[in-house]
Amino acid sequence: MKYDVVIIGAGILGCLTARQLSRYRLSVLVIDKEPDIGEGATKANSGVLYAGFHPRGGSLKGISCARGNRMHQALCRDLDVPMEYVGSLFVAFHEEGIEQIEEKMKKGRKNGVEGMEMISGDEARRLEPALSEKVIAAMYAPTTGIISPFKLVLHTALNAVENGVAFQFDTAAENIEDCGDFYRIHTNRGTITADYIVNTSGEGAADLERFVRPRDLIIKPKRGEYLVFDTPSPIKHVIYQAQEHDEKGTLLAPTTDGNMLAGPTSYKVRSYQCTETSQKGHDHITHVAKKILPGLDLGNVIASFAGVRANIENVPKEEKDFVVRTSGRNFVSALGIKNPGMTASPYLADKITGLLFDSGLRQEENRDFNPIYRAKPLFLKADRETQKRLLAEDPAYGNAVCRCEGITEGDIRSVLNSPLPPHNLNGLKKRLRTGMGRCQGGFCTPQIIDILCRQWNVPPEKVCKNGPKSSVVKGRLR
Amino acid sequence: MRIVVIGGGPAGMAAAVSAKEQGIPEVLLLERHPYLGGVLPQCIHNGFGTQIYQTDYTGGEYACLWAEKVKAAGIDVRTDTTVLSVEKGWKVNCVSADSGAEVLKADAVIIATGCRERTLPQMLIPGSRPAGIFTAGSAQLMMNMKNYLPGKSAVILGSGDIGLIMARRMTLEGIRVKMILGQEATGLARNIVQCVKDYNIPMRYGWTAVSTHGYERLKGVSIAPFGRDGKPDLTRKEYIPCDTLLVAAGLIPELEVCARLEPEDGLFICGNAHLVHDLVDHVTNEAMETGKRAAAYLGTGRCPACFPPAEERELTGARGNMICTICPKGCIMQVDTEPFSVSGNQCEKGADFARKEIENPQRIVTTVVKLEGGSQPVISVKTDRPVDKGDIFKVMKAVKKVKVAAPVSVGQLVAENIADTGANLVATWECKGTKN
Numbered sequence: 001m002k003y004d005v006v007i008i009g010a011g012i013l014g015c016l017t018a019r020q021l022s023r024y025r026l027s028v029l030v031i032d033k034e035p036d037i038g039e040g041a042t043k044a045n046s047g048v049l050y051a052g053f054h055p056r057g058g059s060l061k062g063i064s065c066a067r068g069n070r071m072h073q074a075l076c077r078d079l080d081v082p083m084e085y086v087g088s089l090f091v092a093f094h095e096e097g098i099e100q101i102e103e104k105m106k107k108g109r110k111n112g113v114e115g116m117e118m119i120s121g122d123e124a125r126r127l128e129p130a131l132s133e134k135v136i137a138a139m140y141a142p143t144t145g146i147i148s149p150f151k152l153v154l155h156t157a158l159n160a161v162e163n164g165v166a167f168q169f170d171t172a173a174e175n176i177e178d179c180g181d182f183y184r185i186h187t188n189r190g191t192i193t194a195d196y197i198v199n200t201s202g203e204g205a206a207d208l209e210r211f212v213r214p215r216d217l218i219i220k221p222k223r224g225e226y227l228v229f230d231t232p233s234p235i236k237h238v239i240y241q242a243q244e245h246d247e248k249g250t251l252l253a254p255t256t257d258g259n260m261l262a263g264p265t266s267y268k269v270r271s272y273q274c275t276e277t278s279q280k281g282h283d284h285i286t287h288v289a290k291k292i293l294p295g296l297d298l299g300n301v302i303a304s305f306a307g308v309r310a311n312i313e314n315v316p317k318e319e320k321d322f323v324v325r326t327s328g329r330n331f332v333s334a335l336g337i338k339n340p341g342m343t344a345s346p347y348l349a350d351k352i353t354g355l356l357f358d359s360g361l362r363q364e365e366n367r368d369f370n371p372i373y374r375a376k377p378l379f380l381k382a383d384r385e386t387q388k389r390l391l392a393e394d395p396a397y398g399n400a401v402c403r404c405e406g407i408t409e410g411d412i413r414s415v416l417n418s419p420l421p422p423h424n425l426n427g428l429k430k431r432l433r434t435g436m437g438r439c440q441g442g443f444c445t446p447q448i449i450d451i452l453c454r455q456w457n458v459p460p461e462k463v464c465k466n467g468p469k470s471s472v473v474k475g476r477l478r
Numbered sequence: 479m480r481i482v483v484i485g486g487g488p489a490g491m492a493a494a495v496s497a498k499e500q501g502i503p504e505v506l507l508l509e510r511h512p513y514l515g516g517v518l519p520q521c522i523h524n525g526f527g528t529q530i531y532q533t534d535y536t537g538g539e540y541a542c543l544w545a546e547k548v549k550a551a552g553i554d555v556r557t558d559t560t561v562l563s564v565e566k567g568w569k570v571n572c573v574s575a576d577s578g579a580e581v582l583k584a585d586a587v588i589i590a591t592g593c594r595e596r597t598l599p600q601m602l603i604p605g606s607r608p609a610g611i612f613t614a615g616s617a618q619l620m621m622n623m624k625n626y627l628p629g630k631s632a633v634i635l636g637s638g639d640i641g642l643i644m645a646r647r648m649t650l651e652g653i654r655v656k657m658i659l660g661q662e663a664t665g666l667a668r669n670i671v672q673c674v675k676d677y678n679i680p681m682r683y684g685w686t687a688v689s690t691h692g693y694e695r696l697k698g699v700s701i702a703p704f705g706r707d708g709k710p711d712l713t714r715k716e717y718i719p720c721d722t723l724l725v726a727a728g729l730i731p732e733l734e735v736c737a738r739l740e741p742e743d744g745l746f747i748c749g750n751a752h753l754v755h756d757l758v759d760h761v762t763n764e765a766m767e768t769g770k771r772a773a774a775y776l777g778t779g780r781c782p783a784c785f786p787p788a789e790e791r792e793l794t795g796a797r798g799n800m801i802c803t804i805c806p807k808g809c810i811m812q813v814d815t816e817p818f819s820v821s822g823n824q825c826e827k828g829a830d831f832a833r834k835e836i837e838n839p840q841r842i843v844t845t846v847v848k849l850e851g852g853s854q855p856v857i858s859v860k861t862d863r864p865v866d867k868g869d870i871f872k873v874m875k876a877v878k879k880v881k882v883a884a885p886v887s888v889g890q891l892v893a894e895n896i897a898d899t900g901a902n903l904v905a906t907w908e909c910k911g912t913k914n
Contacts, residue, residue, distance in 0.1 A: 228599075276604065276689075276690075277604040279689070279712070282602055298602065301602060302599060303599045379573075391575075391578045395576075397575075398558075398578050400573055403560065408573070439595070445616060446626070450624065460624075468694075470695050471609060473629075476627060477625050477651055478848040
């Protein structure tokens with residue numbers, strides 16, 4: 001079949017674009033080279049809804065960030081995504097820091113950020129008692145928020161599926177052929193035809209665009225590393241600091257699950273696969289984190305991770321921006337979408353669909369469109385009545401598997417039988433947080449392998465962590 | 479009057495039995511696994527109970543011994559029941575497939591929830607996060623209870639007892655243990671001899687892992703020695719290719735269920751949840767004492783939330799290279815061969831033991847065999863007498879062909895005269911048959 005629109009790249013931007021398009025009577029397919037949604041920068045970032053005082057004033061990055069920040073309120077309500085405007089403190093340790101902050105406020109005002117105010121060090125410490133005595137002033141911004149990146153992309157995609165969007169994974173676009181009035185997308189899994197193409201493939205976006213226009217942007221991977229601290233989070237606000245020397249944009253942020261993140265760093269790496277953390281990164285993050293919160297216990301670190309961003313290299317820093325453009329006939333691309341990409345994504349998705357309609361994509365309203373998605377409650381978080389009903393449905397709801405996060409076998413079976421099911425341990429983790437708690441899967445992984453072997457009817461070596469070569473175990477002993 | 483004991487491992491079982499013996503009418507023991515024993519059944523090696531019972535049990539045997547005591551004492555046991563939290567006024571929130579989520583009331587609560595393992599990220603060791611990185615206990619459960627082969631070649635980070643025992647266990651199953659890395663000799667002397675030296679496993683004290691490599695399955699580990707500043711000296715970094723990294727870097731008391739509670743009258747903590755012990759014998763003793771105190775609290779109405787004094791650590795390998803197993807004293811001896819000399823033994827038997835150990839060393843072999851028609855795929859077994867050290871791999875080869883049908887009871891003969899060694903294989907754990 002020929003699709004009206006094929007979206008290449010199932011990150012948050014691709015999924016939100018798909019959901020936007022499902023408001024119209026269009027056939028839409030989302031493809032991704034990975035086995036799951038949100039496997040790129042979407043799954044490994046700060047989980048912060050930036051207010052919009054970081055990017056250059058009046059840039060697409062700035063406007064889309066500030067506007068996207070506000071759009072998330074309704075979006076998260078519709079899609080049942082945990083989100084909270086916790087506010088942020090941008091703290092200064094020295095006089096030049098106050099100047100830096102004032103620059104940020106100027107940018108913020110240009111981008112339309114509301115409610116920013118300078119407060120004293122003592123006022124900042126009243127808001128965050130663990131904050132360093134050395135903080136002399138801070139900017140408070142009420143619209144900075146936190147969000148669950150996993151739930152955002154998952155619920156967006158599931159809502160898109162409910163509204164008719166199709167997804168196909170493990171499918172890499174290798175060549176795009178313009179056939180005059182339609183496109184042929186040649187993939188490792190056959191050819192897909194489409195009238196319109198949306199290129200939200202993050203790391204691969206510049207390479208894909210080459211099929212319809214000469215390359216002008218050079219996009220290279222840049223890694224950001226993070227440390228995850230155990231619950232409960234020692235802070236309530238997102239905390240940035242005015243850099244005294246090159247300290248990157250390392251921040252501290254509470255998460256919607258009650259942890260605290262510290263990071264990111266910013267290092268050039270050779271490929272998008274390079275998601276390892278480094279000693280240098282650990283040292284840097286712990287240095288900045290201890291500077292902001294001197295009493296922080298590093299013994300509470302339970303995990304580390306890294307995300308790799310698509311960074312435009314051949315544009316000077318002061319001119320650098322998100323690029324969302326019509327690359328060729330009926331072909332729209334988003335390039336260089338790094339942070340604050342997740343915050344900006346609802347605005348950028350609207351921009352992409354706007355460009356498609358400008359190119360002539362038909363706008364016939366889908367009357368059946370349902371903007372609301374409601375996640376099935378987890379057994380242990382459900383009310384008594386729901387628990388009774390679920391237990392009658394499947395007694396495995398009473399079998400606790402992941403103690404750290406309160407997940408039962410019934411929850412796992414339910415997710416495996418839902419649309420867009422996970423295909424490996426990381427996919428399950430993304431959906432249920434299994435293995436994300438303080439035991440990091442030590443207790444639950446053997447049990448989860450058992451459950452997956454039974455549900456999928458496969459031998460244990462076929463249960464993978466992420467890619468096809470990532471068998472968790474190598475087979476049986478006897 | 480009711481005491482709820484959370485956790486059916488050695489501590490929970492002993493605390494429950496002891497409270498019941500003290501006249502508490504109702505003692506309810508909650509366990510999340512389908513069986514009592516906690517971590518013991520996955521500890522298929524011997525060395526349990528030498529201090530209390532003067533007998534060298536395996537973990538499974540020790541668990542079965544106590545499960546019998548629990549049964550005989552008339553304690554209510556609920557397995558397959560996970561406790562989620564404990565609230566003041568003593569309400570225990572738990573969940574099970576039979577009853578769903580429910581709240582159980584108690585007059586006193588004993589927490590015996592054991593410990594969890596320190597993970598690689600907790601040690602702030604950077605690198606990639608591929609498949610193939612396990613905590614040692616997790617790998618032990620996979621191998622000994624779930625029949626999973628965790629990998630083919632391994633590095634073990636941590637030279638405590640769990641690391642050493644897993645080094646031997648993996649070696650016996652044909653996994654190449656390339657190196658054990660440890661800060662110092664922290665394992666029991668017995669384990670250093672019987673797990674590491676017996677199999678010539680390379681061990682480096684003062685070295686640690688500094689990075690992990692590979693994006694899907696682990697490809698290797700970078701290691702380095704600690705420098706004078708206490709940080710790894712990266713100029714001396716070495717790379718070891720392997721597909722498995724076992725992290726045996728310490729245990730942390732697991733107090734999740736009462737994390738939000740202050741110590742208070744009527745709440746008792748015992749076993750590894752209170753303090754990580756080296757020997758199960760110490761856990762049993764401490765928990766028996768806790769059971770008594772809980773009963774006294776309900777009997778007299780006044781006893782502070784008790785935290786019994788810490789046990790002395792067992793002598794570790796740093797103190798010697800051989801442990802005499804003739805009697806439960808377990809003297810740690812320094813034995814040298816050229817010329818032959820023994821020190822640290824408290825009687826003459828020690829020297830004889832050392833001489834025999836050198837001339838014709840023998841070992842009990844503990845492993846698993848295929849179980850058919852049971853609720854688990856394998857069951858743990860041991861040789862009923864020590865076999866010559868040189869015969870161990872012959873036994874392991876023969877064991878792979880042995881199958882046993884459920885139900886199996888502890889002590890049951892599984893195979894006679896295994897590999898012509900004269901020793902029989904006997905079960906060290908029990909398993910009922912499945913209904914179908």
